[in-house]
Amino acid sequence: xxxxxKIAVVVFxxxxxxxxxxxxxxxxxxxxxxxxxxxxxxxxxxxxxxxGGFSHGDYLRCGAIARFAPVMAAVRRFADEGGLVLGICNxxxxxxxxxxxxxxxxxxxxxxxxxxxxxxxxxxxxxPFTTRAERARRLTIPVKHGEGCYFADEELLAELExxxxxxxxxxxxxxxSLADIAGLVNEAGNVFGLMPHPEHAVDPLLGSxxxxxxxxxxxxxxxxx
Amino acid sequence: xxVRPKPGILDPQGEAVQRSLRQLGFPVGExxxxxxxxxxxxxxxxxxxxxxxxxxCEQLLANPLIESxxxxxxxx
Numbered sequence: 001x002x003x004x005x006k007i008a009v010v011v012f013x014x015x016x017x018x019x020x021x022x023x024x025x026x027x028x029x030x031x032x033x034x035x036x037x038x039x040x041x042x043x044x045x046x047x048x049x050x051x052g053g054f055s056h057g058d059y060l061r062c063g064a065i066a067r068f069a070p071v072m073a074a075v076r077r078f079a080d081e082g083g084l085v086l087g088i089c090n091x092x093x094x095x096x097x098x099x100x101x102x103x104x105x106x107x108x109x110x111x112x113x114x115x116x117x118x119x120x121x122x123x124x125x126x127x128p129f130t131t132r133a134e135r136a137r138r139l140t141i142p143v144k145h146g147e148g149c150y151f152a153d154e155e156l157l158a159e160l161e162x163x164x165x166x167x168x169x170x171x172x173x174x175x176x177s178l179a180d181i182a183g184l185v186n187e188a189g190n191v192f193g194l195m196p197h198p199e200h201a202v203d204p205l206l207g208s209x210x211x212x213x214x215x216x217x218x219x220x221x222x223x224x225x
Numbered sequence: 226x227x228v229r230p231k232p233g234i235l236d237p238q239g240e241a242v243q244r245s246l247r248q249l250g251f252p253v254g255e256x257x258x259x260x261x262x263x264x265x266x267x268x269x270x271x272x273x274x275x276x277x278x279x280x281x282c283e284q285l286l287a288n289p290l291i292e293s294x295x296x297x298x299x300x301x
Binding site for chain 1: 234238241286288290291
């Protein structure tokens with residue numbers, strides 16, 4: 001598996017960035033495998049991506065229903081064993097609802113859907129998701145969401161800051177997220193969630209290819225895994 | 226079940242409702258917007274029904290980080 005690491009991209013009913021994520025991973029040298037949410041087991045993979053979209057219509061709260069998908073039990077086992085898990089946008093929301101990442105994503109403070117390129121500051125380049133960002137500590141990657149306002153209570157936020165779990169911050173906050181948080185890792189450092197969409201920024205034709213730095217880091221880490 | 230944002234949690238929906246009501250001339254104070262879930266249960270015993278509803282709120286219907294809930298049971 002050293003040449004072309006297999007990476008699972010989970011497809012929930014209502015996911016809509018699964019194919020973009022798979023295409024981007026493929027361009028970066030990985031071998032993506034789409035995995036339907038009803039599967040109880042993951043195929044042998046080196047990493048798992050939960051893509052963006054509107055799983056189960058985002059009814060109730062975004063990610064609240066998807067977290068009970070059969071595949072999520074397998075994703076949890078995979079993460080518990082140290083497997084690399086990346087959640088993008090709706091995938092980030094699912095990881096928070098599932099308790100694989102701390103905190104919660106709430107409706108944007110403006111109540112408006114935001115869809116635009118945002119400048120991001122990379123706080124850490126020693127995670128498996130950001131090693132390639134070493135040379136470019138500032139990234140431009142688009143967001144497109146209605147519920148991306150990160151919230152944690154005071155105590156949890158202090159813990160996150162103290163343990164350096166905030167990996168990406170907005171330089172211009174599009175949604176009211178606490179402490180400008182755009183992306184964070186779990187304590188162990190193998191689960192990462194972010195609201196911006198790196199899979200939509202992999203070609204200069206799209207305005208930015210900074211997303212390659214995030215997904216490419218994951219591919220590197222999966223290759224080494 | 227009544228699910229509502231906990232006190233102190235920013236509620237942009239509530240703020241939007243407050244602004245609209247004030248524009249209409251209603252001099253309202255703070256507005257908070259939650260959610261009502263009406264459920265029919267086969268369970269005949271109100272005590273057991275309440276315990277079951279509590280588990281539903283904890284597991285799915287509310288996110289305890291940001292929401293509180295109230296349960297009321299009406300036997301038919």
